[in-house]
Amino acid sequence: MMSKVSDYSHFPVMLGECMNLLAIRPDGVYVDCTAGGGGHSKAILERLGRGGVLVSIDKDPAAVRHTSSVLEAVGSEASHHVLQMDFSQLDDALDAFEIGHADGILADLGVSSHQLDTADRGFGYSQDGPLDMRMNPAALLSAREVVNRYPVGDLARILREYGEERHADRIARAICRRREIRPFETTADLAAAVASAMPPQARREAQHPARRTFQAVRIEVNGELDALRQLLAAAAGRLADRGRLCILSFHSLEDRLGKESFRSWENPCTCPRDFPHCVCGAVPLGKTVSKRPVTAAPDELEINPRSRSAKLRAFERIIS
Numbered sequence: 001m002m003s004k005v006s007d008y009s010h011f012p013v014m015l016g017e018c019m020n021l022l023a024i025r026p027d028g029v030y031v032d033c034t035a036g037g038g039g040h041s042k043a044i045l046e047r048l049g050r051g052g053v054l055v056s057i058d059k060d061p062a063a064v065r066h067t068s069s070v071l072e073a074v075g076s077e078a079s080h081h082v083l084q085m086d087f088s089q090l091d092d093a094l095d096a097f098e099i100g101h102a103d104g105i106l107a108d109l110g111v112s113s114h115q116l117d118t119a120d121r122g123f124g125y126s127q128d129g130p131l132d133m134r135m136n137p138a139a140l141l142s143a144r145e146v147v148n149r150y151p152v153g154d155l156a157r158i159l160r161e162y163g164e165e166r167h168a169d170r171i172a173r174a175i176c177r178r179r180e181i182r183p184f185e186t187t188a189d190l191a192a193a194v195a196s197a198m199p200p201q202a203r204r205e206a207q208h209p210a211r212r213t214f215q216a217v218r219i220e221v222n223g224e225l226d227a228l229r230q231l232l233a234a235a236a237g238r239l240a241d242r243g244r245l246c247i248l249s250f251h252s253l254e255d256r257l258g259k260e261s262f263r264s265w266e267n268p269c270t271c272p273r274d275f276p277h278c279v280c281g282a283v284p285l286g287k288t289v290s291k292r293p294v295t296a297a298p299d300e301l302e303i304n305p306r307s308r309s310a311k312l313r314a315f316e317r318i319i320s
């Protein structure tokens with residue numbers, strides 16, 4: 001029986017499914033690129049024994065502190081390290097511990113429930129806080145700069161591309177008109193301006209009309225898609241033979257990046273389709289573990305609303 005999501009913790013999405021796909025060996029080397037509340041990291045560490053290694057990464061210092069204490073409490077014989085860094089620097093993280101290749105790499109993308117629910121981090125539209133949205137509070141770009149300074153065309157593009165927002169132009173124009181009177185300072189301020197810019201039928205949607213705008217601004221502030229591209233560019237080269245990369249994504253943009261990378265790693269041939277056989281000589285890096293993404297089981301969907309949009313894909317590196 002699964003327990004309800006607690007007030008602090010981020011409830012780890014598809015925990016069992018991730019562990020199955022990572023196929024953890026007790027003496028293997030694993031990287032959790034998105035430590036968050038430490039749920040997945042803890043489950044990995046519990047499966048490791050002497051000789052095993054876990055490197056957990058997060059760019060949010062609060063997540064790093066929390067995960068460190070969660071992992072300390074496991075009392076494992078395996079070595080474990082928690083680093084505050086961007087997962088786009090995967091190579092640096094592994095080089096720091098002289099790790100050549102990992103047996104498993106996990107990325108559970110996006111924000112944690114803890115980040116969303118902590119009002120003064122400024123991620124959420126459902127409670128008021130400063131317009132911030134930085135996963136790393138030391139980063140230079142915050143939501144305040146994006147919303148108050150970006151030209152209307154850039155705002156509209158971000159809303160369209162990162163939020164898949166149909167009313168992107170209309171919302172961007174409304175934001176720019178409003179900020180000329182008074183700059184945006186709070187999440188409630190932005191949420192209200194977005195809601196009032198929406199056509200009436202969109203305002204009546206079951207979910208908050210500002211949710212796509214908030215997603216888009218958050219992705220821009222944290223450079224989420226570029227970081228994922230860089231992680232994907234590095235990850236295949238850092239997997240050991242039979243090592244697996246698992247990507248847990250929460251919107252179609254992230255899922256597409258993972259899916260396309262896996263497809264090109266599995267079939268890197270660039271020869272024209274009508275060539276009788278391959279002449280480019282590109283060698284497949286491995287295989288996709290399941291053709292279709294894994295989604296959350298009904299019992300998880302019932303207790304963890306965040307799992308609704310989750311898609312899990314895995315790739316297995318084959319060297320020999």
Ligand SMILES: C[S@@+](CC[C@H](N)C(=O)[O-])C[C@H]1O[C@@H](n2cnc3c(N)ncnc32)[C@H](O)[C@@H]1O
Nearest residue numbers: 012034036037038039040058059086087108227
């Ligand atoms: C969905 S939560 C992970 C939750 C975690 N798996 C757990 O079980 O508690 C995503 C985490 O990834 C972090 N994150 C997102 N993008 C990152 C990046 N590019 N580099 C490092 N950490 C990142 C966020 O700060 C957040 O803590």
